[in-house]
Amino acid sequence: MRIKFQHSLDELKERLLVMAGLAEQAVQRCVAGYAHRDAVLCDQVIASEPAINALEREIDQMAGDLLATEQPMAIDLRFILAVLRINGDLERVGDQAVNIARRVKEMMAMPEADMPVDIPRLGALAGAMVGAALQAFIEGDAERAQQVLLLDDQVDAMNSAAFKSLSALIQQRPEVTTQALNVLIMAKNLERIGDHATNIAEDVIFWVVGADVRHGVPAELQLEHRVA
Amino acid sequence: MRIKFQHSLDELKERLLVMAGLAEQAVQRCVAGYAHRDAVLCDQVIASEPAINALEREIDQMAGDLLATEQPMAIDLRFILAVLRINGDLERVGDQAVNIARRVKEMMAMPEADMPVDIPRLGALAGAMVGAALQAFIEGDAERAQQVLLLDDQVDAMNSAAFKSLSALIQQRPEVTTQALNVLIMAKNLERIGDHATNIAEDVIFWVVGADVRHGVPAELQLEHRVA
Numbered sequence: 001m002r003i004k005f006q007h008s009l010d011e012l013k014e015r016l017l018v019m020a021g022l023a024e025q026a027v028q029r030c031v032a033g034y035a036h037r038d039a040v041l042c043d044q045v046i047a048s049e050p051a052i053n054a055l056e057r058e059i060d061q062m063a064g065d066l067l068a069t070e071q072p073m074a075i076d077l078r079f080i081l082a083v084l085r086i087n088g089d090l091e092r093v094g095d096q097a098v099n100i101a102r103r104v105k106e107m108m109a110m111p112e113a114d115m116p117v118d119i120p121r122l123g124a125l126a127g128a129m130v131g132a133a134l135q136a137f138i139e140g141d142a143e144r145a146q147q148v149l150l151l152d153d154q155v156d157a158m159n160s161a162a163f164k165s166l167s168a169l170i171q172q173r174p175e176v177t178t179q180a181l182n183v184l185i186m187a188k189n190l191e192r193i194g195d196h197a198t199n200i201a202e203d204v205i206f207w208v209v210g211a212d213v214r215h216g217v218p219a220e221l222q223l224e225h226r227v228a
Numbered sequence: 229m230r231i232k233f234q235h236s237l238d239e240l241k242e243r244l245l246v247m248a249g250l251a252e253q254a255v256q257r258c259v260a261g262y263a264h265r266d267a268v269l270c271d272q273v274i275a276s277e278p279a280i281n282a283l284e285r286e287i288d289q290m291a292g293d294l295l296a297t298e299q300p301m302a303i304d305l306r307f308i309l310a311v312l313r314i315n316g317d318l319e320r321v322g323d324q325a326v327n328i329a330r331r332v333k334e335m336m337a338m339p340e341a342d343m344p345v346d347i348p349r350l351g352a353l354a355g356a357m358v359g360a361a362l363q364a365f366i367e368g369d370a371e372r373a374q375q376v377l378l379l380d381d382q383v384d385a386m387n388s389a390a391f392k393s394l395s396a397l398i399q400q401r402p403e404v405t406t407q408a409l410n411v412l413i414m415a416k417n418l419e420r421i422g423d424h425a426t427n428i429a430e431d432v433i434f435w436v437v438g439a440d441v442r443h444g445v446p447a448e449l450q451l452e453h454r455v456a
Contacts, residue, residue, distance in 0.1 A: 071299050171402045
């Protein structure tokens with residue numbers, strides 16, 4: 001009985017990692033689509049949305065069934081709740097990538113203009129946050145998850161800088177306003193991907209050490225805990 | 229035992245409604261703060277964030293304890309899962325309101341400029357979506373929840389229009405660029421509040437009729453079901 005349950009938990013984790021792979025791929029592709037003005041990559045991102053949505057529902061169903069049929073306690077319960085939340089965040093990461101892909105395609109119809117925001121760098125940073133949060137999930141490593149939280153400040157700072165530099169650009173060159181606004185929204189989308197990575201990292205900590213770290217790390221949080 | 233469980237569910241619902249009240253109030257205040265350039269209202273929104281965050285944790289804890297100590301099945305399990313999700317969405321609604329309040333305060337330091345976006349109307353619409361989704365939750369009314377999903381298209385359409393009109397304004401009057409970008413971001417924040425209301429409505433349907441309506445309504449969804 002317990003062996004079967006443990007097997008089901010492993011299966012749930014495996015499906016979530018497939019979901020994570022799709023979401024990460026979507027982020028990489030939309031940013032590469034922007035960097036190389038590549039409509040094929042953008043179309044691949046847009047086409048991946050139904051698969052991500054279907055997988056989200058499947059994972060929610062699996063997790064709900066486990067809650068209903070087993071009586072998970074303590075760390076197993078926290079694991080399933082964490083999977084439910086991470087699943088939702090990954091779906092939203094995919095949504096943001098689709099938004100970016102659509103915007104890149106729109107921009108490809110406009111004259112190319114130099115932009116004072118390094119979208120590929122911001123994209124790489126947001127993507128790295130998602131990757132690190134998932135690595136923390138795979139390894140049950142709360143310390144690694146903690147490091148993801150620190151990266152979020154960098155993404156936020158790049159975003160504030162983007163707001164200022166784009167605002168200045170528009171005033172100097174009003175003819176590229178539409179391109180600049182698109183870049184502003186794309187930077188916002190990448191910031192939200194970073195926020196989702198933060199959520200995932202917090203869920204890993206919640207699962208592993210049983211602490212709810214949202215809105216500030218409680219003083220008693222011990223990061224020696226690890227699950228192999 | 230079951231009576232005690234039912235009592236706990238009622239208590240959970242009540243706490244979530246307190247949370248909802250705080251989130252709705254924050255939305256109303258930040259939009260009124262914009263309309264009347266009222267810094268006091270904005271400060272109230274910003275000051276309400278810790279209370280909303282604390283309540284989110286309390287509700288998550290209550291729901292987690294119920295999952296751990298009882299063995300909720302079927303509709304009760306779906307109710308608790310819906311509360312967990314709605315709780316997260318309400319906290320994010322509060323976050324968006326805080327973002328708007330901060331932006332309004334920044335704008336008050338700049339020269340006033342006429343903007344081609346009716347933020348109060350967009351705010352009223354997003355706020356009404358949240359209110360209707362919560363009313364559907366209170367009444368367990370899937371049909372009312374369904375209506376919320378339709379309103380989301382209006383919010384999205386107003387947002388697309390905002391992007392275009394602000395883009396045109398900036399090209400005509402580059403000197404109001406910063407104000408226009410702030411309004412653009414605020415419109416995006418309000419759109420996200422509408423998205424959270426949509427999520428809440430979907431969770432109500434999931435709870436009441438047991439259907440997962442995210443990403444398209446399944447054909448078999450019958451909306452005659454109601455929970456009194």
